[in-house]
Amino acid sequence: MSEKETKIWDLIEVEELKSYKNKSKNFIEKTGTPCRSVTFYSDKNPIEYFKEIDENEYKIDIIEKSDFWKISLTRKIKNKNYEKGYRLVEGDFIIYNDIENIWTASTTKGRDFFDHALKRFLEIFSPNISISYLSTEEMRKLFEAIDNEINGEITVDKAIVYSHQKEGSISFETRTYHEVFNDAKNQNKYLDKIKFSIDLAEKSFQGYLSRRGESRYISGPEPIYYDYILQSLAKLICDKGQLFTNKSREFGSKESNPIEIVFKESAIKGPEDNLKVIRALKQVKSSSITVYHKNPYLHTSIMDFTDGSSADVFITSDRSISIIPSFNSSRNSLMKICDNITKEFQEGEIIEGKRNTQKSFDSFFT
């Protein structure tokens, strides 16, 4: 913990989450350093995974508090360009359980620690711990939920949107969140990050949200962040996580559990779009794809080498992509596949796969 941070608050003395929330507000006000959080899905208490860690790269010290855990984390990043051949990134974070299997890790340590230590640390527990990805529509739902709960106007101060061909644009124009989301939809773009304000009667709140489930508490009353924004985010990630949970096929069984991405009618226009989906899948990190059928319909298989997950991906009509998980298909990997398709190709609604139980005998004939 930095000297500056220690002087203002010492996490050792904080025993309850309520107190942490309150003290973090004071810290943010005094230092201007926001509280950064990442909300994620974990099969069981992440502390159990953390305790098993056997890595020279990370050192951790865990202290159990009344309703959260405080973790001191040090990461040794080796690079010959550093003076000693390495550098240490150290800091404290807390984790606590929101709902069911949804957990939040928060820190006031700063961007370097958050990006290069905390997030990287959580990633090594994949697939047991999985980062969730929110679509533009899901982010809109989140803002609508906050809007319904809080009496104050939500405005967007900064929005980073991308076209599906990767060209990013940043808008600094202050607009209502409805305008920002509508524009993204109308221009066939997706929202990546959003910095926003909520004008309240006494004081305004400032925060930040990304499609990777990351958030920032920049200023304002702490219950807005902890009790509304993080709670709504946790609920959304929980609902979405269910869609990707327990989807693996069982050995010896022919039953599969497909997931479907549904787009607007005639959204998929033909061979060119098949190639776009292939390119989107190829960008899933540490994966390999096999294209079984490229045209006219698309069948690819994707293997995620980080955890051995595999799935078959089909374009089955002009408005749907079907993902059929294989024997090892982790939630984390299925989420990554869907996220890459929605980011690099088009955003669609992700639903449980349909089975054609309703199709009549006569409808097979033309």
Place this chain on the structure above:
Amino acid sequence: MGEKEEYEDCYEKELNHFNTYDQYVDVVSCWEAFLEKSYSPYFDEYFFDRYPSLPIEEKENSLTPDFTVFFNEEYGLLFEMKRTFPQNKEAFDKELNQLEKYTHPLPFKSSGGSRITPSVHDVVLLVSSSKSFTIAKKINNRINNKEIELDTNLILLEYMYSEHDKTSGYQFRRVPMLEKNFQDSELPDEKRLSQKMEMKENEGYENIFIEPCDFVDKKVTGVLCNDKPPALYLVCYLWDKVFYNYLDKKQKERWSRKNPRNTFEIEIDLDNLQGELNNDYIPNGFIRMNWLKNAFKYLETATLAEKQESKVYKIKYRNLKRKRNKFRESKSEKTDFADLSRVLAEWYCQKEVKLEEKESQKEKTKDESKKEEQSSIFKFS
């Protein structure tokens, strides 16, 4: 042919075989999906046998049509699929003789696992639409001219991938000339193929139309069809879906936590693998040992496997990337994307071409030494 052309030729051949086989897998999956959905609720012992091996009494061999469907003791369907038929008369007749063998009473597999010979079964020949009329005409001529005895209910259906009403899918339709129809009185009245697929006045034949959304789950679970797969096709499946499960806990952790680009050696016993494939990965599967040997020989050529014993191989398993080499700039690689099938074909063909080169070099050396020998004999004589 230059080295580069040989390589291109090898690469294209590999991918063509891969694509052709994939279409067979699609067609089988279409029928599995359509027939199961339409008829399995009506017949307790309904069974779609994707990998049939029908024992025949008089010989030790068994018959292996492409797929069979058992409805009940009274009725079954047997399918044979041919993209095309050979031009040569002898080879053509050989194919028909094979079909003739399928017309005799045969023990189909039922859902309970027992073998039951249906009183009646129809033989359906599936051919690609590109040659269907020629094939139908040839078969018809042979039958009419009594050049071949095919006293059976042979139904010829052509298949193609087509668009219909803003959707696309596989279409199957009767081919005129062979007028035989299904003898399917055992099927529910409203679901008789004989009625659905008979010629309607002024309307022609009705077609069966199966969209990808109808059959993809059968393709994923069925994996192959009852014909020997190209080695590349089977290798892709093994690399994608099977080999990872042979890694130990530590190796998996190293990929997950450290570097997913690491290479790990795994030992595979083909007997064990065959058992696992046919029970766990492809339930009711019938992956033959020679299919597996063919696939592992392919990996060996591509330098991704080493033979330890006759049925034991060591695999160098990793996330395979394109190799940088002198073939790198070839046309096929520039225009294509690097999926696993293409990368594996590249690895294989680079070695295959060099092997062939060595072989031809050996032959050349042999010829030269023979010539030398002969000339020396001549000299001494």
